[in-house]
Amino acid sequence: MKLKQVIEMIQPADEKSMQLCRRRWDSIAKPLHSLGKMEDMLIKIAGMTKDTTMHLGKKALIVMCADNGVVEEGVTQSGQEVTAIVSENFWKTKATASIMCKTVGADIFPVDIGIAVDTNIINKKVAYGTKNMAKEPAMTKEEAIRAIEVGIDMVETLKEKGYGIIATGEMGIGNTTTSSAIAAILLDKKVEEVTGRGAGLSSEGLGRKITCIQKAIQLHAPDKEDAIDVIRKVGGLDIAGMTGVFLGGAALGTPIIIDGFISAVSALLAVKLCPHTKDYMLASHISNEPAAVMLLKELGLEASLVCDMCLGEGTGAISLYPILDIANAVYEGMATFDAVNIEKYQPLR
Ligand SMILES: O=C(O)c1ccc[n+]([C@@H]2O[C@H](COP(=O)([O-])O)[C@@H](O)[C@H]2O)c1
Numbered sequence: 614m615k616l617k618q619v620i621e622m623i624q625p626a627d628e629k630s631m632q633l634c635r636r637r638w639d640s641i642a643k644p645l646h647s648l649g650k651m652e653d654m655l656i657k658i659a660g661m662t663k664d665t666t667m668h669l670g671k672k673a674l675i676v677m678c679a680d681n682g683v684v685e686e687g688v689t690q691s692g693q694e695v696t697a698i699v700s701e702n703f704w705k706t707k708a709t710a711s712i713m714c715k716t717v718g719a720d721i722f723p724v725d726i727g728i729a730v731d732t733n734i735i736n737k738k739v740a741y742g743t744k745n746m747a748k749e750p751a752m753t754k755e756e757a758i759r760a761i762e763v764g765i766d767m768v769e770t771l772k773e774k775g776y777g778i779i780a781t782g783e784m785g786i787g788n789t790t791t792s793s794a795i796a797a798i799l800l801d802k803k804v805e806e807v808t809g810r811g812a813g814l815s816s817e818g819l820g821r822k823i824t825c826i827q828k829a830i831q832l833h834a835p836d837k838e839d840a841i842d843v844i845r846k847v848g849g850l851d852i853a854g855m856t857g858v859f860l861g862g863a864a865l866g867t868p869i870i871i872d873g874f875i876s877a878v879s880a881l882l883a884v885k886l887c888p889h890t891k892d893y894m895l896a897s898h899i900s901n902e903p904a905a906v907m908l909l910k911e912l913g914l915e916a917s918l919v920c921d922m923c924l925g926e927g928t929g930a931i932s933l934y935p936i937l938d939i940a941n942a943v944y945e946g947m948a949t950f951d952a953v954n955i956e957k958y959q960p961l962r
Pocket residue numbers: 688689690691783784785786787788789790810811812813814872873874875876900901902922923924925926
């Protein structure tokens with residue numbers, strides 16, 4: 614589906630289904646709202662799917678894998694070759710996210726949306742990596758839109774295959790540099806406030822990373838009001854792909870789970886392209902990268918997990934699946950106040 618068409622399709626979440634879901638929670642024989650965010654998440658999901666029965670279907674993780682030209686500026690601890698190695702390991706259940714997916718009963722879909730070499734994962738390559746944003750725009754406008762549409766199409770394909778909820782993830786050495794650039798622009802923050810050590814950068818490297826981002830922003834002056842302009846000048850193909858996943862989920866009524874820093878940047882870009890997209894997002898955890906809290910605040914979303922994770926790959930997002938399963942089991946299986954003859958508590962809220 615085309616980006617323009619998808620943006621036109623997106624509607625606010627369904628209030629009626631959310632009300633009915635809340636009513637069901639309030640009828641269950643336990644203190645009101647005592648399952649906290651577990652209840653809130655299912656209520657939100659009911660609004661997304663327009664269905665209060667919570668038959669979510671199969672669970673997926675889409676991992677957008679891409680390289681970033683800015684790596685040649687010495688802004689990362691690891692070399693660019695790590696992107697392809699880890700990405701191919703997803704298929705072999707040898708990377709963290711793939712092992713976690715197997716454990717929680719989710720299927721993993723690693724997508725080569727822009728790795729610098731050919732790989733054997735799902736081939737949706739838009740380019741062999743981006744250009745170095747410190748010297749030129751990371752990509753063309755056409756490439757940015759194509760990468761967003763790859764994300765949209767992945768959601769459409771998975772929905773057709775019976776997947777009812779999708780976690781987002783990414784793999785791309787250098788993508789905390791692109792994400793910090795985007796965060797600085799969208800949040801109107803100083804680069805040093807939104808830039809962290811990514812995958813274990815030294816203090817000297819961190820200084821280089823901050824200077825590099827400042828230089829790229831000064832060079833390209835991205836238009837804050839134009840999300841595509843921001844993505845194409847200082848973003849990445851992985852970020853663009855995840856932005857498309859959020860938009861596709863909102864258009865097709867599929868809940869999409871935000872992972873860490875890079876995923877939250879993509880979520881905010883999707884909201885900039887279409888504000889109602891936010892209704893179809895669930896926050897999972899709070900990444901240790903400094904801008905993670907700021908991004909969730911800007912999105913108006915609260916994470917359910919605080920685990921000090923900053924691995925990426927979708928590891929935080931898929932950690933939410935067992936919690937959603939537990940919540941759903943209670944929601945579907947518990948006796949009501951009427952059934953067990955307990956007088957209903959008065960709401961505490
Ligand atoms: O998701 C996060 O919050 C997160 C925070 C720090 C690092 N990462 C992962 O580490 C890689 C990017 O780190 P870097 O230092 O190469 O920019 C990329 O593959 C991400 O999956 C991910």
